[in-house]
Amino acid sequence: MYAADLISIYEDAPIENVYDLTCNKRNPLLYHETLYQYISTLVRSHSGSNRIQHLHSWWSTMTRNDKLPKHTHTHNRRERTVSGVVYEQGDTLNLYIKNIGENEQKFETDFARTILFSGTSEHWTDKFTGTKVRRCLAFDYAILDQGSCKCKTEICIRCVHHKFDRLGFQILASSPAEKEIYIKQNLNEILKEGLFKEGPVALSIDKNKYRRL
Numbered sequence: 001m002y003a004a005d006l007i008s009i010y011e012d013a014p015i016e017n018v019y020d021l022t023c024n025k026r027n028p029l030l031y032h033e034t035l036y037q038y039i040s041t042l043v044r045s046h047s048g049s050n051r052i053q054h055l056h057s058w059w060s061t062m063t064r065n066d067k068l069p070k071h072t073h074t075h076n077r078r079e080r081t082v083s084g085v086v087y088e089q090g091d092t093l094n095l096y097i098k099n100i101g102e103n104e105q106k107f108e109t110d111f112a113r114t115i116l117f118s119g120t121s122e123h124w125t126d127k128f129t130g131t132k133v134r135r136c137l138a139f140d141y142a143i144l145d146q147g148s149c150k151c152k153t154e155i156c157i158r159c160v161h162h163k164f165d166r167l168g169f170q171i172l173a174s175s176p177a178e179k180e181i182y183i184k185q186n187l188n189e190i191l192k193e194g195l196f197k198e199g200p201v202a203l204s205i206d207k208n209k210y211r212r213l
């Protein structure tokens, strides 16, 4: 297994009352020092690095019949990113995580359980059938002294998100945020085409001239 695809599970996060204190905040993790320090410690342990940086955190709520669609968390940066989630309330709902090139794995969610995985791993849930609102706090961290992959001149699915310009697609966007959305959408197209299924491709400014290394 690729080392960055490690999945870690921890119990007993200090999550009680955090929702009420932070639910109206952007990046709620930064507004609760105890939970922030707890999660940061887990990310250090999980990644084996002390040079970590919180990128983004948010509350995710689900009500009956909601379903988290398959997605990844990509950031336009070269470092390895670790994504995670800590559960706060709601009935159990399985989380599926699929590392690149592996079969999906199923994880049960539970109060105060934290699950850490690679930002490049697709993840999703079944349809939520519980009655009480399901709440969890999700977050992304960058590991500042680790790269997303070992590529130098090549491009692979683990680094394409920050080398997208080099693929030779012209991106007309009115803002960095719009460009980011465009890249994410096209990244999914690239995945569907299977372009990266068999490892890195050589660089080319012509989309039709990719070749496998």
Ligand SMILES: [Zn+2]
Residues within 6 Å of the ligand: 148, 149, 150, 151, 154, 155, 156, 157, 158, 159, 160
């Ligand atoms: Zn790469």
